[in-house]
Amino acid sequence: MKTEIRARIETGEWPVNHRIPSENELVDTLGVSRMTANRALRELANEGVITRVQGKGSFVAPKKRSALALGVRNIADEILERGAVHRMDLILAQAETCGHELAAALELDIGAQSFHSVIVHNEDDVPIQLEDRFVNPAVAPDYLKQDFSRTTPNAFLTSIAPIAKTEQFIEAVLPQPWECKLLAIARSEPCILIRRRTWSQDRVVTAVRLLYPGSRYRLQSNF
Template identity: 55%
Template structure:
C-alpha cells in the first residue's frame, strides 16, 4: 500500500503526525511560525470565583469556558505552563495536571517544543445509521477528499466467504480508501464487495464518489449490522492515519444487506482523538 508523502515529524525518536492547521516548527532553521496572542488569562481572582473546587479543576474549567465561548478557537495557542503558573498563582504540578487531563480528553493538543493548542472538534457519526462520510465532513464545514490505497479483485478465503454469504474462493472486490477531513486523515475504509451486486465496482473513481454513495445507487440498503471495538492500529494503518502507533482507535465492523443478499463488509478505522460515535433512542417526553 502507498504510504509516501505523509507529513510526519520526528520527535524523540517517535514518528508523530501533527494535524493540519496547527503551528509547526521549521526544523531546518529553528524559526517557529507566529501564533495568536491569548485573549483571556486565568488569574488568582478568576479561579477564586469558582468556589472550593480543587485548583487543577478550576483551571480546567476556566480553559474549557474559553474554548466553549469561542474566545480560544481551534488551533489557538494556550499560555505555556510557566505563564499559567505566573498568572494563576498555582503550582507547576497543578498546571501540568490540568493540561495533561484536557489533552487526554481531546480538548487540547500538546506539541513538544512548540506549545499547547486548542484541538479541532472531533468529527462524529451516528452509531446506528449508514451515512456517507463525505456528507458528514461537509456538514461540519470541512472539505473531504479521499486517497485510494488498494482496488482489486480477490478470491474469498473461508472467513471472508462466511462473512459475505459466498462460497470459498468465489471472486470478490476489495478496496482500501483513506478519507480526509481537510488535510487530516480521519478514516481507513477497508471494504469487501459482492461483485454480483456491483459488477463495475473496480472501474469507479473513488476520489470523486465514495463507495457508500455508489453502492446505494446500485443496491439500496435494507438492513445493516454494526460492531464497535476499541483497538490499536497496525504499523501500516498508523502511517496512513498519521498517528503514533499507541493511539487508541475506534473500529466499526459493518455489514450491509440489500434484500437477502450481503452487499459489502467494511472495516472502518478512526483515530480516537479525531472521531466519536453518538446515538439517540426515542423521543423526550
C-alpha cells in the first residue's frame, strides 16, 4: 500500500507536485480501509515524500537536495580525483544468515540470507578505508558474483538500484584488533566510523560500516 504509492513516485509515474488520490479514492481503488490509507499517507508526509494540505489534497513533494561533500561518494572516484592509484583487497565475500541485529538493519527476517563483503581500499598502496558491507539479496541477487577487483560494491549497487534514501551516522571510535591488522594501524589510532544504510523503493539495499584511520582521512564539506 504505502510501498505502491512510493513506487509510483520514484518511478516518475507521479511527478513532482502531482496530485495523489485522496484517502477515500484509495479506499475504493486499493480496497483498504480509510485508517490504513490515512496512515500510509501520513507516514509518507513525515518522510517528506509528499506534502498534505487539509481541504486540498496530497501532493508529491520536490526531491530533497542531497549529497554535499558528505554524501554518498564512491571512494574509488575520490582517490582517482586526487590523482592517486586505487586498489581493492577483497578480504571476504560470502552469504550469511541474518541474526537479530543484522535482520533489523536490513529489514529482513531473522534467519534470512544476506550477502557479506569485506574490502580494504588502498590509496597508493596505503590502506585508507575498511568497507564492511551487508547486502539485501532480494535487491542484488548477483552481488557475490561481481569482480571486486574491478567494480566497487558502491558502483555496482547504485547501478542496479537507484538510491532513494540514506541514513548515515558518523562517529569516532577505536578500531578492533582485526581492523587494525587490515588497515595497518596501531590499536590506539582513532578512526572515523561511518555507518550508512541506503534504501531503494522502500527496501534496504545495503548496510555498511566504513572505517577510516583518523591520521589518513578526513571528511570535508563546504557550503
